[in-house]
Amino acid sequence: MKNKSIFLLIILALCLSNLKAQKIKEPAIAKQYKYSIGIAAGSTTGCGVSFRFIPKRIGFQATLLPISSNYGDDMIVNSGLTLLGRITEAENTNLYVYLANNYIYNRSTFTGYNWVNNNYEEYTTKTETGKWNTGVGVGVEFATTKRVVMNMMIGFGQYNTFQTITFAGELGLYYRFNKKSAEKKKLD
Numbered sequence: 285m286k287n288k289s290i291f292l293l294i295i296l297a298l299c300l301s302n303l304k305a306q307k308i309k310e311p312a313i314a315k316q317y318k319y320s321i322g323i324a325a326g327s328t329t330g331c332g333v334s335f336r337f338i339p340k341r342i343g344f345q346a347t348l349l350p351i352s353s354n355y356g357d358d359m360i361v362n363s364g365l366t367l368l369g370r371i372t373e374a375e376n377t378n379l380y381v382y383l384a385n386n387y388i389y390n391r392s393t394f395t396g397y398n399w400v401n402n403n404y405e406e407y408t409t410k411t412e413t414g415k416w417n418t419g420v421g422v423g424v425e426f427a428t429t430k431r432v433v434m435n436m437m438i439g440f441g442q443y444n445t446f447q448t449i450t451f452a453g454e455l456g457l458y459y460r461f462n463k464k465s466a467e468k469k470k471l472d
Contacts, residue, residue: 317460318343320433326454328384328419328441330364334456341370345456347386354393357410361389368423378425382437384454386417415444419452431460 324334324347332349347364366384373379391412397404421439428434434457441452 317431317462319462320458320460322456322458324364324454324456326364326384326386326419326437326452326456327443328364328386328417328439328452329366329382329437329454329456330384330386331362334364334458336368336458338368338370343368343370345382357391357393359389359391361387363387363389371422376427380423380425382419382421382423382439382454384417384419384437384441384452386419388415388417390414417441417443419454421452423454433458433460 318337318339320336320338322334322336323332324345325331326347329345330347330349332347334345334347336345337343345364345366345368347362347366349360349362351360352358364384364386366382368380368382370378370380389412392410394409394411396407396409398407399405419439419441421437423435423437425433425435435455437452437454439452440449442449
């Protein structure tokens with residue numbers, strides 16, 4: 285655990301030094317796009333298909349993964365809503381803070397058998413649970429190309445409505461689209 289923390293701190297330090305070294309002559313690429321869609325996996329931001337809207341310095345991320353089986357009797361829905369705030373931005377790297385909320389709904393059916401009076405009796409148990417996770421931390425976004433970005437977030441999170449408090453980690457891969465029209469003209 286200690287090695288992982290040191291490794292993540294080194295990556296964060298390298299990213300921050302990269303941000304200082306870059307001089308911005310034109311608007312950062314991140315400012316040119318306000319919408320992104322991709323996949324994300326996070327302990328407090330949610331897992332699944334993710335949509336981002338960041339018009340200026342403040343934005344949000346919504347994540348959803350519904351899974352259904354057994355003809356709809358069993359279901360898991362992982363949903364997340366995250367508030368994002370850019371701290372600093374450069375040509376290919378952005379640093380931001382986040383506040384994340386994640387709700388995991390689980391409905392399941394279990395069928396079992398009991399041996400009673402020399403016969404098997406079937407019984408069915410249905411359960412529904414919900415878990416609420418919240419996290420806060422910092423994130424770094426790397427532009428692999430102008431439109432494809434990868435983000436990593438690290439922070440602290442509470443899990444299952446404050447049953448556990450520990451580190452939180454999030455990863456995402458996004459495709460940016462819908463260039464802002466005023467900046468589109470400048471780039472052409």
